[in-house]
Amino acid sequence: MGSFAAATLLSSSPSSSPSPHFFSSSFILFHRPLARWLASCFSSSSPVRSYLSSCFVGRGRGHFCVLPGRAFNHLHSAPEEPVVPADASIVSDLLAFLNESWTPFHATAEAKQLLLAAGFQLLREEDEWKLIPGGRYFFTRNMSTIVAFAVGQKYQPGNGFHVIAAHTDSPCPKLKPVSAISKSGFLNVGVQTYGGGLWHTWFDRDLSIAGRVLLKLTDGSLSHRLVKVMRPIMRIPTLAIHLDRSVNTDGFKPNLESHLVPILATQLKSGIATNDVPTKFHHPPLLQLLAEELQCTVEEIADLELNVCDTQPSCLGGAHEEFIFSGRLDNLASSYCALRALLDTSKDPGDLVDETSVRMVALFDNEEVGSDSAQGAGSPTMFQAISRISKVFSGTSLHEGLVERSIRRSFLVSADMAHALHPNYSDRHEDHHQPKLHEGIVIKHNANQRYATTAATAFLFKEVAKARAIPTQNFVVRNDMGCGSTIGPILASGIGIRTVDCGIPQLSMHSVREICGTGDIDISYNHFKAFYELFHSIDCQLVIDG
Numbered sequence: 001m002g003s004f005a006a007a008t009l010l011s012s013s014p015s016s017s018p019s020p021h022f023f024s025s026s027f028i029l030f031h032r033p034l035a036r037w038l039a040s041c042f043s044s045s046s047p048v049r050s051y052l053s054s055c056f057v058g059r060g061r062g063h064f065c066v067l068p069g070r071a072f073n074h075l076h077s078a079p080e081e082p083v084v085p086a087d088a089s090i091v092s093d094l095l096a097f098l099n100e101s102w103t104p105f106h107a108t109a110e111a112k113q114l115l116l117a118a119g120f121q122l123l124r125e126e127d128e129w130k131l132i133p134g135g136r137y138f139f140t141r142n143m144s145t146i147v148a149f150a151v152g153q154k155y156q157p158g159n160g161f162h163v164i165a166a167h168t169d170s171p172c173p174k175l176k177p178v179s180a181i182s183k184s185g186f187l188n189v190g191v192q193t194y195g196g197g198l199w200h201t202w203f204d205r206d207l208s209i210a211g212r213v214l215l216k217l218t219d220g221s222l223s224h225r226l227v228k229v230m231r232p233i234m235r236i237p238t239l240a241i242h243l244d245r246s247v248n249t250d251g252f253k254p255n256l257e258s259h260l261v262p263i264l265a266t267q268l269k270s271g272i273a274t275n276d277v278p279t280k281f282h283h284p285p286l287l288q289l290l291a292e293e294l295q296c297t298v299e300e301i302a303d304l305e306l307n308v309c310d311t312q313p314s315c316l317g318g319a320h321e322e323f324i325f326s327g328r329l330d331n332l333a334s335s336y337c338a339l340r341a342l343l344d345t346s347k348d349p350g351d352l353v354d355e356t357s358v359r360m361v362a363l364f365d366n367e368e369v370g371s372d373s374a375q376g377a378g379s380p381t382m383f384q385a386i387s388r389i390s391k392v393f394s395g396t397s398l399h400e401g402l403v404e405r406s407i408r409r410s411f412l413v414s415a416d417m418a419h420a421l422h423p424n425y426s427d428r429h430e431d432h433h434q435p436k437l438h439e440g441i442v443i444k445h446n447a448n449q450r451y452a453t454t455a456a457t458a459f460l461f462k463e464v465a466k467a468r469a470i471p472t473q474n475f476v477v478r479n480d481m482g483c484g485s486t487i488g489p490i491l492a493s494g495i496g497i498r499t500v501d502c503g504i505p506q507l508s509m510h511s512v513r514e515i516c517g518t519g520d521i522d523i524s525y526n527h528f529k530a531f532y533e534l535f536h537s538i539d540c541q542l543v544i545d546g
């Protein structure tokens with residue numbers, strides 16, 4: 001493991017070759033950036049990463065940090081005591097999740113790995129489900145939507161579901177079915193825009209591709225594989241100022257068909273004559289890169305679904321390392337906080353002993369394009385999951401109104417990112433609803449039901465926060481501006497579930513590179529945990545109907 005050698009070079013110990021004894025008996029002096037890099041070498045569930053992360057996340061200053069060697073004990077034996085404090089920041093884990101999750105497929109795969117590592121059992125929607133009280137399960141659909149749930153030990157059919165929902169997709173260019181374009185001596189890659197991206201931000205970025213590939217192997221078998229080319233292989237160049245003198249006064253207005261076309265290579269280096277017409281759907285160098293990643297032949301690649309991705313890793317930023325600079329914060333930040341809240345409130349045997357409900361996370365694909373797909377929030381995915389779980393526990397005799405009663409007792413937290421007040425455009429926010437970074441989850445209101453929040457759902461969600469002294473904020477859009485929407489109204493109207501729309505405040509939403517505050521990540525995570533742990537006891541005190 002190369003990371004050990006790097007750590008040893010900066011160690012305060014004279015030892016030149018690390019051993020188990022070395023790590024368990026000494027303190028290690030880490031250069032802060034090295035600690036960050038080394039942390040990224042370990043899995044997101046690794047105590048070593050959590051320990052390393054604790055030295056660069058938070059308020060610590062200086063170029064070096066000291067870590068006790070016992071942080072590495074588990075590499076050689078099981079740790080004698082937990083090395084991760086219960087309330088450790090999850091920011092570094094979120095960064096790792098973001099860096100893995102270039103596409104909804106990868107976000108789902110990463111979530112799947114975290115759930116499996118925590119002992120959740122994988123279900124298939126095609127199979128008959130056998131569930132038990134206290135059991136923890138999940139399923140994926142299209143490998144881009146994932147639903148995980150933990151059944152309370154005291155759950156009875158007809159009881160409620162406490163759900164946090166978010167989305168796995170983000171705006172990006174996607175490869176066209178026929179992407180090979182040859183023009184002006186270049187091999188270009190034809191793309192279609194997905195969602196409402198700030199497309200100008202994709203120019204002059206170091207880009208690559210990721211997604212899924214269908215293989216038809218030489219032995220005749222079929223295979224579905226995820227792929228990610230880590231190095232920058234493409235670029236969408238801007239036009240030089242000398243050839244576009246008015247761009248700073250008239251604005252940058254690229255034509256999305258003709259100007260938003262990445263270049264992959266030159267025809268010269270690819271050995272292709274200028275007048276050659278592409279013979280394959282995709283350029284041979286692109287297929288070759290995929291084949292190398294997948295360790296297959298170009299001929300075995302039968303079909304593909306690829307996103308254009310920014311290769312710059314997600315990172316901390318700002319003078320106090322208080323910002324996260326990253327793509328896809330909308331909405332992987334919410335997705336990760338929700339997932340971790342479920343994992344961390346159902347990991348110990350005692351966590352579900354007194355639980356009477358089902359704790360659920362639902363992360364959907366296709367929110368950015370309206371959610372109308374077989375795996376989007378507009379599909380019956382969540383309703384079917386609630387219905388199936390209710391029926392499994394009711395046994396052979398179906399009770400009257402079983403699913404309907406369950407839904408009326410259920411509650412949905414629709415978590416999607418929110419617009420923080422932008423210092424350079426502060427007039428775009430209504431005067432009394434100006435969410436700030438580090439000041440808590442933003443509860444979104446809209447009288448015209450672009451958000452599904454009601455006074456009652458907002459109140460209950462805020463009561464959960466108050467019980468743990470967690471701050472919240474409010475947002476309503478100005479009357480002279482249009483309002484966005486999200487999965488909350490779709491799920492609320494489709495299922496009839498009480499819903500609060502809320503989100504982590506951020507800037508630059510739908511840019512290739514967005515910004516949010518580290519404080520709000522921890523606040524959201526703790527608010528979501530409180531929701532799972534406290535909601536029922538608060539909800540049962542408030543009667544609205546009947």
Ligand SMILES: [Zn+2]
Nearest residue numbers: 330331416417
């Ligand atoms: Zn979103």
